[in-house]
Amino acid sequence: MRHRTLTVSLLAAALAFGFGTASAxxxxxxxGKAKAAPCEACxxxxxxxxxxxxxxLAGQYPDYLVQVLHEYKDGQRTNAIMNGMAAPLSDEDxxxxxxxxxxxxxxxSDLHGKISGGN
Ligand code: HEC
Structure with a gap:
């Protein structure tokens, strides 16, 4: 019984710390909601x-949004508007x-039912 409690605690700790920090x-x-006011204009x-x-942007994979915002910030992806919007953002932002x-x-959504002749 004691072992089981310990195992569960360790698992919970691994989930909280291990996987949590591994996520980008x-x-x-x-x-983010408080910081998103300027973004909402567009x-x-x-x-x-x-x-x-x-x-x-709604429902997009968070890792994708992180990646592309870093690309706008460091100029790997160029867009006049978004390079300017991303420039002041910190990693945390x-x-x-x-x-x-x-x-x-x-x-x-996908294109299911929207392509003529498809279903
Ligand atoms: C003045 C309008 C405008 C504002 C304000 C703006 N964006 Fe954008 N955003 C765009 C446009 C236009 C694009 C498409 C650029 C391209 O083709 O690369 C874009 C693209 C993006 C993308 C890439 C989406 C994708 O599917 O690849 C992200 C992420 C993004 N914006 C986040 C933000 C965030 C976060 C903010 C606020 C800090 C913001 N934008 C503010 C106009 C805007």
Missing amino acids: ASGNAAN HGTNGNGIAPNYPA IADLAAFFSSMPSKL
């Missing part, structure tokens, strides 16, 4: 973009923003 996107969604308050030329947008409901 361990940001805080609540903090990406929308629901994270799905105010027009088709503004990509939907990026993680928090990624956690926030990825936690929002996605409107993305």
Whole structure:
């Protein structure tokens, strides 16, 4: 019985610390929401973009959002608007923003039933 309790505790600790720190996107969604105000002008308050030329961020994989924001920040990916938006963001800001947008409901879907002649 005692062993079992110990095993469960160790497992809980491994989950809390081990896997938690291994994730690239361990940001805080609540903090991300507070930081997202400037982003919402284009990406929308629901994270799905105010027009088709503004990509939907809602429900996107957090690791992807972290990756691409770093690419805009260091210039690997060039876009006049987003290079400027990402420039002042810290690693923590990026993680928090990624956690926030990825936690929002996605409107993305596949093309099932939308292609003429398909199903
Ligand atoms: C003035 C409008 C505008 C604002 C404000 C803005 N963005 Fe963007 N964002 C864009 C446009 C346009 C693109 C597409 C750029 C491209 O084609 O590379 C984009 C692309 C992105 C992408 C890549 C999406 C993908 O699918 O690859 C991310 C992530 C992103 N923005 C996050 C943010 C965050 C976080 C903020 C706030 C700090 C922000 N944006 C503010 C216009 C904006």
